[in-house]
Amino acid sequence: MKRTPESLEPDRFELREARPYRFAWTRRGFLGSVGAGFVVAVALDPERSEAAEKDDLGPLIGARLHVGEDGIVTVFSSKVEVGQGSRAQLGQAAAEELRLPLDRVRLVLADTDRVPDDGGTFGSRTTGYTVPDVRKAAAAAREVLTDLAAREWGIVDPRAGRIVARDGDIVDLETGRKSSLGELARAHDVEAAFASRVPTDVELTGVNDWRVLGRTALKPTSRDIATGAHRYPSDIVRPGMLRGAVLRPPSFGARLLTVDEGAARGIEGVVVARDGDFVGCAAPTAYEARLAVEALSKTAKWAESRHPSTKDLFRHLKTNVDATAEARPEWNREKGSFDQALARGAKKLQASYEISYIQHAPMEPRAAMAEWSESGLTVWTGTQRPHGVRDELMKAFELPEDRVRVIVPDTGGGFGGKHTGEAGVEAAKLARAARRPVSLRWTREEEFTWAYFRPAAVIEAKAGLDASGSISGWDFTCYNAGAAALQSPYDLADVRERYVPVKAPLRQGSYRALAATANTFARESFMEELASAAEIDPLEFRLAHLNEPRLRDVLVKAAERFRYRDRIQDLPSRNGKRGIGLACGTEKGSYVAACVAVKIDPTRGKVVVEEIVEAYECGKIQNPGNLRAQVEGGIIMGLGGALKEEIRFENGRVTNPRFSMYQVPRTRDLVPMDVVLVDRPDLPSVGSGETPIIAVAPAIAAAVFYATGVRIRTMPIRSDGLRSI
């Protein structure tokens, strides 16, 4: 499988990731990176660290955090903050184990010269992997610091629990003597002491003793955001900088034949950069750079190629199976005998579902500042994969690792859409030609057209029902979207589930929850069809097929909060006006169920969502305020994909590349929401940025069927069929 950005496919990206941390010991990195008189000389010992990796003995404490002489603890991670709350949560993790107030922890995130490689920020992995890593390092650091203090105080072999960390101090509980972390850092060579490995068996603070985790932590950058002081990637300024613009092809796949570079070179202050098909301009202002690109554009000749259009999309997906694509056995599942089970069934059903392409459309489009210097290339950019983008730059410019540095300032949104480094590569090309730093920010139209899309899908489902209304045989095939949530969480004996990769017509990649949205939409919608054929209430039908206790729990909790069983009694089906429906699912280790109420406006063929109840469980809750915001944000974002969002394209051009044409949720689209957060202190915490989105669309589709008897088998919901009701 190629791994160029163009062949990005969602699941592969996430599943292929190497072990979550690979520490980059050898780089110039940690030296001098922190300031305030405290140098983290962590690099230390390449051989030993390699051995540590090999033997799995754990990373060095000092690679993860250090203590400043001012008593501030700095934590290093390659995770990025794109609005999901990693900065607050990783700070909580360190503060908890070091027994520090949260405001004594500072985070250095996503600077490839300074942080260990924790992997990219996707797959809901920060909570599940990086938080535990930070906690382990902080707990190990606490042990080192208490040992240092004990030695200083001449206490040999103190009894367990005598010397403790408390509110930023190390305290001897027997004498009351204490030393602040800052004092310890001034008096001792703490960094040398931190050049020891995090013991694999280091003990973490039990949930019942949490004082920082488990409580709402505010976003540490709140004030800078509210005052406009925070610098996003598109806000980075460097001395002598220029602004860039890029000449884009008129359509997907178009090749540049000729362009008259002189058309832009005549404009004062403009630098033209050309490298194969890449042509761009840098100028003192973005306005001048755009004028220069427009001048070039008038002289450019392109060879365009044929490209499928939206009207052919779903036929294209079915008929362009990519036989050369990697097929991993774990994507598919076959158990029992589907064919025999189906033959046994009293009833047989099949249905096909169509899911459109959509775009992430983060508020901040792709942006980068690139600067070349004697030490190499530095790029500030908004990406979810700082080390991955460093690799892209190394490849693009044939540079060794220690000559490329990628820094990701807290970024204006990602949603799975910023795994790549296009803007960084382009800015670096412009900067190299201009011999000045260059900032490049994509336009909204570029972001809608040239960023990768959430994959479209055709999903085909077949199943039988036996005389008692139980599912007998389940066959489920997803073309193109991916394997996330492909496997049904229901208890089924005879199953055939397949993900079929397709030669996709558009560049596609990750999106919040990946293919789980498409697969859950189709599966839950088909469950509704089966329930209705079995003449069993959809909730009872699901429960009859569901053993997974965590999924049952959220389903029952959502139904109870919604008063589903009462309301279904009171509301006649196919009344033409109002409906209720539900759906559930699991992905990335968390569980979600939604109940919705809809109203149908038959004259406009419109579905109006009137109410949503969602129950969500992701293990022990670490930051309740942020979790609620993530769940609510996921639900509202999910309304967009369910009701309106759809990328349309024709002759290789996106025909709705603007917010005026591509409708995303606004305040007027808000729906009364009731979110039930299920806290499970007995279970490990897992990430919550993705899964809350997956149950919204199928619950709405179910409610529309309840109201009208019209099956919705498309995302977004196409309302043509509702107009006649």
Added chain:
Amino acid sequence: MKKAITLRVNGKTCEVSTDPGRPLLEVLREDLDLTGTKYGCGEGHCRACTVLVDGNPVTSCFTPVSHAVGREILTIEGLAQDGVLHPVQEAFIEKQAMQCGYCVPGMILTAVAFLKTRSMPTLNEVSDCLSGNLCRCCNYPNILAAVELAAAKLRGEKP
């Protein structure tokens, strides 16, 4: 063609030499280094670029700089006075009306202008007033709560 243009921004007079057709947004960000005002769409449909011109919200991505001459421009950087946050800013922080936060300057300035016209807005009015401002994190519930809290603060009520 570049011209010398005088602007009043955040209570200060600024001279810039620029093509008068350039968007106000870019002059603020590039010439005056006021990067708190954001680009979101370039067509006035997301309002991340909102600034106040003579107290009224204006989409600066869509407004030629020449249209702002002789008027008082307020950007997010000019809202806090001597380090004291405006009540709307305080409310956005208290209610955590920000995820990535990129839309927040535009949201705050839109709300500041709105709350000058309505001291006791209903939730529907708040929602209508912000309907032009996009938040792709969809943190709208917290944003609406923040504007309601800000209204109470401006009325002098203790929350």
